Amino acid sequence: MNYSTLKKSLALSLVAVTGVATLAVAQDAPATTSSTKVFGGRQQYRTWSIGVNGGVLAPIVAIGGSNDFNKWDVNLGYGLNIRKQLGHSFGLELNGVRGKVSGSNDAGLAGAGNNATREFETELQYAVDLRGVVNLGSIDFLRRENSVGFFVTAGAGYMAYSPKLTLANGTVIDNKGKYTGPVGDTHDAADYIKGFYIPVGAGVKFKVSERVNFNLGYTMSFIDADNFDGVYAKGTTKDKFSYGYAGLEFSLGSSAKPSLEWSNPLATMYDELKDPTLRQEVEALKGRVTAVEKSVEDLKKDTDGDGVADQFDKCPGTPAGTAVDGSGCPLPKMVADSTATSNVTGFEKISFDFNSSVLKTESYPTLDKLSSVLRENGGKVTVNGYASSEGTAAYNVKLSKDRANSVKTYLVNSGVNASQVATKGNGEANPIASNDTEEGRIQNRRVETARN
Template identity: 75%
Template sequence: MDYSTLKKGLAVSFAALVGATSIASAQEASSAKVFGGAGQYRTWSLGVNGGVLSPFAVIGGSNDFTNWKAELGYGISLRKQISHAFGLEGNLFRGKVSGDNKDANAAGTVNGISNFETDIAYATDLRGVVNIGSVDFLHRENSVNFFVTAGYGVVAYNPKVNGVDKKGTWGDDGDKDYIKEAYIPVGAGVKFKVSDRVSFNLGYTLHFIDSDNFDGVYAKGTTKDKFSYGYAGLEFSLGSKAKQNLDWANPVALMYDELKDPSLRQEVEALKNRVANVEKAVEDLKKDSDGDGVSDQFDKCPGTPAGTAVDGSGCPLPKAPEPTAVSNASGFENIQFDFNSSVLKTDSYPTLDKLSSILRENGGKVTLKGYASSEGTAAYNMKLSKDRANSVKTYLVNTGVNSSQVGIKAYGEANPIASNDTEEGRIQNRRVETARN
């Protein structure tokens, strides 16, 4: 067995796996997100194929016979799509490969050999499949994909030379029907999307065998036999019809669409304004007009004479002003969220800014109670309600509120304030409530 050949094939497969998986680490048909993960797609597919087997290869190379005959091959495949660009595929196929020497000379023989016919009992392999491009790369879903494959497999075959069948004479003990050898499959192809579930594939694969006996002729001790398979087939996507097939998803187009989304642009502009406000607040925090060591932002007694001892609020000692009493009643509107989202809406910023100002100026604590509507599982809604409460807390902390002043509680779909049987009611239930402690 030529282990160097096998090592090279395995290295190619491993490199493709590592490269494509790194791309995936950076991933419902109408709501798929660029970084939403593979769970939002269908990732399994089953294929059937048929085509022509030949001992010749399009890349050329040596061959023990001058002519080949078109013989039937057929097989099945099962693929797991790991990322937008990479999948692992198991293949199993059968068929027959044959050729002759009719053009070698007038006798049509070479060293007394006129023809061969090799029956493939089975050939099975595992391949890495890399999607390398699409002709419609700006669409959310591709309709034409090009791919390359490489892997490792085992073939069981029985070669017949000049019509002589040696079945039952192979193996170390001379009692086996078939010879078994390792091979490296390397191929390329194109697939066309027929429907959300079905694609039509055209492909060509070279099989480099780790022996020189595939055609029954030991021509040279340093050469290895090979055979090729040109095929057409159908591939069927498995899984929930509510999800898009990951094999056809296009992250470049998805990102393009998201960047063109008007609501996203509004969010970006709102974030820019918030950053500007935060920068201004930082500058205000640094300013200390009377030089008493307390910034103007928190100085309740501005203009104290130089050298005057002051407390933390900037007022002269020993009489410090009593802290202002704050009502425990919340008095704040609920913070609303969109369906299946924990992203703050811009119209909630004024309410949150008011709450932030009160907590920063007067101290005290607040508990954020997160809720969700009844769509989805109870466990998922519990996590979503916690994420919503955390989004509000993050906003408050980013505007200067101490993290210890803000607590969160998640209630999931419990304690609805409106009916979950209507969309109007569900909208009200997607909320975070504030409670002063």
């Protein structure tokens, strides 16, 4: 194809592209995007698309490198593509391209005399590849809707081609239908050489409508062979070709869904946060929190001021200053002994398990009563710890001291001043029952309190 014919073909292609794009804009209705969610999955978008393209094939690439021919021709190529968008910024694309690639040499560059290679023409039966497509972003990414975006691609492919050489003396070498072995079929002669290639490209796309994109792209294909142009360079170089194209891409799927590749996650997140349903849920949650806070305040309410919340006060309306127990009922009056040191009347002994200084829950009511008396009436108390006769005397003194300290810790944590409570470990001294029986030893594992 000469340059004049190519220009006419490209002009007709652009006219067709413009006509189709205009028709698509006129007929396509905007997709509804308000229902999409940030983590709603791909099913809420259109993710499949197909495309057609046409452009220029050439035996060179933009990054340069060595070539077997120093002049290249402009030839028309055309192709198809199918893409699955996996995310707003990445997709997988199956591409196919056909056409021809050709070039020529100045006299004397490719050999000597009549055997010099003057020109080549390679029929590209097909070049099919699977590539990843990365959307780099849009020049208007700060806007809610993007309409211009850039992309890069890379992948791997398989191709079939047949080069034809013309020598300086006019001899044409065309081995189509004669290829065998590694370059053709394994057994029978083949029309085309087959092999692998690596496509790497970049481009820009324009959102014509909700259904149609107009793409401009450029792909460099690096062939895993040195016979694409029919000339072998003794394996020192690999051949390559490029494809610059323009094309239309059509999004498939329900018109009620937006296209994933043009989605704007920031805008979707903003819409989701502003969703009236979400705001109603937040307001309802605030109401539930307020109700919980009110319940907590009700739990803390103490109408008679006796230190016991109304929810647990079994004796409401207790006069101010009355000493009460844990249920809010008045404590019995203290009757003090006439001696300087005596037991606090009205309080039971605090019992402990074998070899333990941990308070039993059954002791809490007794300790709560003692705490109330000390907080209301002041004064000091001595907490005497005792142990049964098991173990050594020294160990039992320590154990009895630990038991006394457990009682003091409880009283202090309940609001009694630490200076009001003294502790003493008496060990095995002063048993109140025989240590010869388990029943007696249980009674001796105790704490007693005495008012100072």
